[in-house]
Amino acid sequence: MTTPPPRVEPGVGLIVTGGVDLLWPDVEDLVDVLEVEPQTLWDGNDGDGRRIARDALRWLRATGRPLLSHGVGYPVGGTSAPDPEGVAAAARSAREVEAVHWSEHLSFNRVGSDGDTRFAGYLLPPVPTPESAHAAIGHVGRYQDRLDRPFLVETPTSYVRATPGDLTDGEYVATIAEGADCGILLDLHNVWANELNGRQSVADFLDAIPLERVREVHVAGGDSLGEVYLDSHVGPVAPEVLDLARRVLPRLPNVRAVLFEAVAHSVATMGAAGLRGVLTDLHEVVDGARADGARADGAPGDGAPGDRAVAPGPRARATRVALRPDDGRTAAREAALLDYTTRATARLSGGDDPGADVLRHLTDQARLSLLVGTHRRELATLLTRLGPQGARAALAGFLAWAPASAWRGEQGAAFDAWWAGLDLEDVAAG
Known part of the structure; x- marks a missing residue:
């Protein structure tokens, strides 16, 4: 029940x-x-x-x-x-x-x-x-x-x-x-x-x-x-x-x-x-x-579509739009956008799109924000040794190098591995 x-x-x-x-x-x-x-x-x-x-x-x-x-x-x-x-x-x-x-x-x-x-x-x-x-x-x-x-x-x-x-x-x-x-x-x-x-x-x-x-x-x-x-x-x-x-x-x-x-x-x-x-x-x-009398009756939500309880067995679901042969094109478009916004690729397949550039920027900020509470010392070192512009360039390199994650632990572990292999002298000289 x-x-x-x-x-x-x-x-x-x-x-x-x-x-x-x-x-x-x-x-x-x-x-x-x-x-x-x-x-x-x-x-x-x-x-x-x-x-x-x-x-x-x-x-x-x-x-x-x-x-x-x-x-x-x-x-x-x-x-x-x-x-x-x-x-x-x-x-x-x-x-x-x-x-x-x-x-x-x-x-x-x-x-x-x-x-x-x-x-x-x-x-x-x-x-x-x-x-x-x-x-x-x-x-x-x-x-x-x-x-x-x-x-x-x-x-x-x-x-x-x-x-x-x-x-x-x-x-x-x-x-x-x-x-x-x-x-x-x-x-x-x-x-x-x-x-x-x-x-x-x-x-x-x-x-x-x-x-x-x-x-x-x-x-x-x-x-x-x-x-x-x-x-x-x-x-x-x-x-x-x-x-x-x-x-x-x-x-x-x-x-x-x-x-x-x-x-x-x-x-x-x-x-x-x-x-x-x-x-x-x-x-x-x-x-x-x-x-304005917006509600149709006095019982909020009673009988509203989508409220039915889970029933045993498969549920029949009608669809308004017919499925057309896709051959994986939708998945390929998703992959292209994800690869661009995570810096796995330098260019967006299908042409430039200012909105995709914004998503790349927002993805950068979301990923880097996961490091602020756990890697303050390393981030401060980058800023001190390389200056604001150099630090941004170095962090862009990290974002392109590391797999993306929305979880602090995973992105922090990736940063630790990247940091361990980083030569600040070479970065500063470059």
Whole structure:
């Protein structure tokens, strides 16, 4: 027998990131629900280390708020299946926090399989073809088979140019949500950023997806890198996104929560006053949606698509887009983007793309950030001996030399091996 999820009225919430616990006493009256990114709270990335740290779990439970679980480590959007042990650990974490529902990104972070797997060290945008959509349907099924709570896929952001012949962003999400019979986490900042960067318009995207499957909404702020607008989660909610939420929420009959996303340093910069301002604005938006009679009935989420419990045996999944012969071309495109962003190759096959350059920069920053807390002495030595420009060049060499990883231990071990073979005198002379 399956256990039904607890009910959650449409509410306002936060993603649990560094600093939220420190500001909690000043904002808790405005927070209805919290969302956990379990991989950021795990003690490690393998075996029993894939468990939420006990202190963090105690704090989460002590808040007394309903909890949602949002994965950031084992995305479902690529042609390569997510690590089954990682999926099992994500399910265990969702169960530990008694998540009302759980979700993952429609992105990819690895290519290949078995002993020939390469990792991105960053969440890369999906290649939106029928083949990758059908693969994602199977990947979502792996999550659904692990836990009898509604599973959601997050609408992706993509900085790369749209490719003629691919599915539109809306077709891609709709095909997966309907084929897997799952819910949708509608990230309004993502789809707005996509429009700004020349992909599908927000209006066309919303017209393409089944809005009745939206159970959660994300909003955020962002900034730009060159001509590309980033989903960086910096600052308060962009005014345009707040206005978009006002217009969209009344169209979402089964939405449970509107969550504000911000990175840790942005939370610290905003402080309690800034965070309260954002949460107050979101309450105004949600209250307005209620007043407009957005909900079809008085039971939040009851009977919503994607809520059915796990049934024994295979599940039939209808698909909106027919699978065409692909001959591995989608996987090859994924591999080309991963190799370029991880510096395994110097040029992007298929031609230059400013968005791919931005992804390379963001991947560099994500990988190097894993070293800051554990290799301060070595990084300081590079800066002192080589100067800022020389240190950057040396670290670019490390990034091209080492396999990419999103895990601190793995990237740290690779840096140790690279450092052991580094001759600073030769580097400085060169």
